[in-house]
Each structure stands twice: as structure tokens, then as C-alpha cells.
Amino acid sequence: MIGVYDSGLGGLLELNKIRKDNPQSDILYIGDQKNAPYGNKDREEVKKIIENNFAIFRSFGIKDIILACNTVCSLVDFKRHDDLILYDIIKATIDQLDVSLDAKILIFATKTTCEMGRYQKELALKGYQNVYVKALDELAGKLERFEDEGKIKEYLYAEFKTISFKPDIMILGCTHFPIVKHLFEEYYQVPVYDSTALDFKTDDLKGNGRLYLLMDKSLNNLTFINKYVCEKVIFYE
Ligand code: DGL
Numbered sequence: 001m002i003g004v005y006d007s008g009l010g011g012l013l014e015l016n017k018i019r020k021d022n023p024q025s026d027i028l029y030i031g032d033q034k035n036a037p038y039g040n041k042d043r044e045e046v047k048k049i050i051e052n053n054f055a056i057f058r059s060f061g062i063k064d065i066i067l068a069c070n071t072v073c074s075l076v077d078f079k080r081h082d083d084l085i086l087y088d089i090i091k092a093t094i095d096q097l098d099v100s101l102d103a104k105i106l107i108f109a110t111k112t113t114c115e116m117g118r119y120q121k122e123l124a125l126k127g128y129q130n131v132y133v134k135a136l137d138e139l140a141g142k143l144e145r146f147e148d149e150g151k152i153k154e155y156l157y158a159e160f161k162t163i164s165f166k167p168d169i170m171i172l173g174c175t176h177f178p179i180v181k182h183l184f185e186e187y188y189q190v191p192v193y194d195s196t197a198l199d200f201k202t203d204d205l206k207g208n209g210r211l212y213l214l215m216d217k218s219l220n221n222l223t224f225i226n227k228y229v230c231e232k233v234i235f236y237e
Contacts, residue, residue, distance in 0.1 A: 023209055213235050
């Protein structure tokens with residue numbers, strides 16, 4: 001069994017591709033909605049929350065954990081968990097880029113992801129020279145609360161108006177944000193990179209494609225899961 005971890009809904013968007021890449025694995029998905037959003041919480045508190053969720057994965061004997069959360073990838077100490085194989089969504093998102101080194105890259109992410117600076121560091125290491133980040137502090141929370149799209153659009157457009165240049169490409173550096181990818185595309189009309197089609201092949205061959213969800217079974221979640229995962233799932237109570 002492999003693990004997929006996000007603070008809530010965002011990582012669900014990765015599941016179709018992950019399941020295609022790992023047909024012989026079962027998956028335990030943790031969407032930690034009782035603690036979401038992570039992105040503007042106290043960092044030490046989030047680090048403890050991450051440890052607790054890793055303990056849950058360990059209790060299932062899981063070694064491979066796909067961190068489908070940029071905020072987690074910004075805070076976790078990858079070297080400290082040598083009993084686990086942690087898959088880093090920030091590196092994988094950057095590896096997809098197909099753009100010149102002088103392109104203007106605008107990254108939208110949570111406050112913590114922007115402030116921890118992993119995107120900026122990794123992109124600088126690869127030689128990208130024009131990297132800008134913009135924190136959208138409230139977006140993940142709004143999406144978790146299933147706020148009306150009109151209101152989300154209003155919030156986003158007000159944030160976009162504070163940015164004085166047009167990027168060549170955008171990166172959605174939060175796995176929740178592709179839920180409203182069309183709003184980013186509509187406003188900027190430039191290519192958008194996100195995390196919904198990344199390659200995460202593991203060596204785990206001990207299952208047959210079952211998907212277990214450790215998250216709330218509310219009607220909103222069920223509707224969302226039907227839309228994005230499109231298949232029967234099993235809830236852990
Ligand atoms: N989906 C998460 C990310 O990729 C974080 C959203 C949140 O909990 O703030 O950063």
C-alpha cells in the first residue's frame with residue numbers, strides 16, 4: 001500500500017494519475033481536513049501535525065508516501081525520515097517545466113510555501129532568473145469550505161490586480177489551486193503548470209488498485225470525490 005497525503009481536497013486531484021502509474025498498489029489517502037488549511041497555520045504546529053500523519057501511515061506499514069501538498073514539502077525534514085520514501089511534489093512540479101531560463105515565472109502558493117522559499121531555491125539552482133511568488137493566503141480555505149465560485153473569482157481577481165506584470169508562465173504551487181485553474185487561465189492567458197499529472201511510480205506491488213480515504217464523509221466531499229476521482233472509494237471510519 002502507498003500513501004498520498006494532503007491537508008484536504010487538493011491531493012485528490014493527483015489520484016487519477018497516481019493510480020494509473022501504480023495499478024498494482026492500494027492507496028491510503030489522508031486528507032487532513034480537521035487541521036486544514038495548513039498554509040497559514042503556525043509552522044511548528046503543522047510540523048507536529050505532519051509527524052502525527054506519518055505515524056498513521058507507518059501504522060499501516062506504508063513506506064512510500066506521495067506528499068501531495070506543497071506546504072508539507074516546504075516544512076518536512078526529508079532526511080529525518082529514512083524509514084520512509086517521501087515523494088516531493090515541489091521538485092516534481094519544477095521538473096515538468098519546459099520554458100527558457102529567462103522566462104518570467106509567477107508562482108502562486110500558500111503563505112508558508114512562499115515564505116519557506118523552496119520553489120525559489122530549486123528554480124534558482126536550475127538557472128531560472130525571473131521567479132516571482134504570490135501568496136494566496138485564503139484560497140485553500142475557501143476551496144475547503146466549498147465557497148461559491150463567484151466569490152472565489154472576486155477574491156482572486158483582486159489579488160491578481162496587485163501584480164503589476166504579466167508572467168510568461170504560472171505555477172500553481174498548491175495542490176488545491178488547480179480546482180479553479182480555469183480562473184487563473186482566464187485572467188492571464190499564459191501556460192499554467194500544476195501538479196495533477198506528475199509521474200510518481202513506486203516499487204510497491206502489493207495491492208490491486210483499491211483506494212482508501214481517511215477524510216470526512218460529508219456530502220460536499222462525496223460530490224467532489226465523484227467529480228475528480230470518478231470511481232468507488234472506501235472510507236476509513
Ligand atoms: N494543498 C496544500 C498545498 O499544496 C495546502 C493547502 C493548505 O492546507 O493550506 O500547499
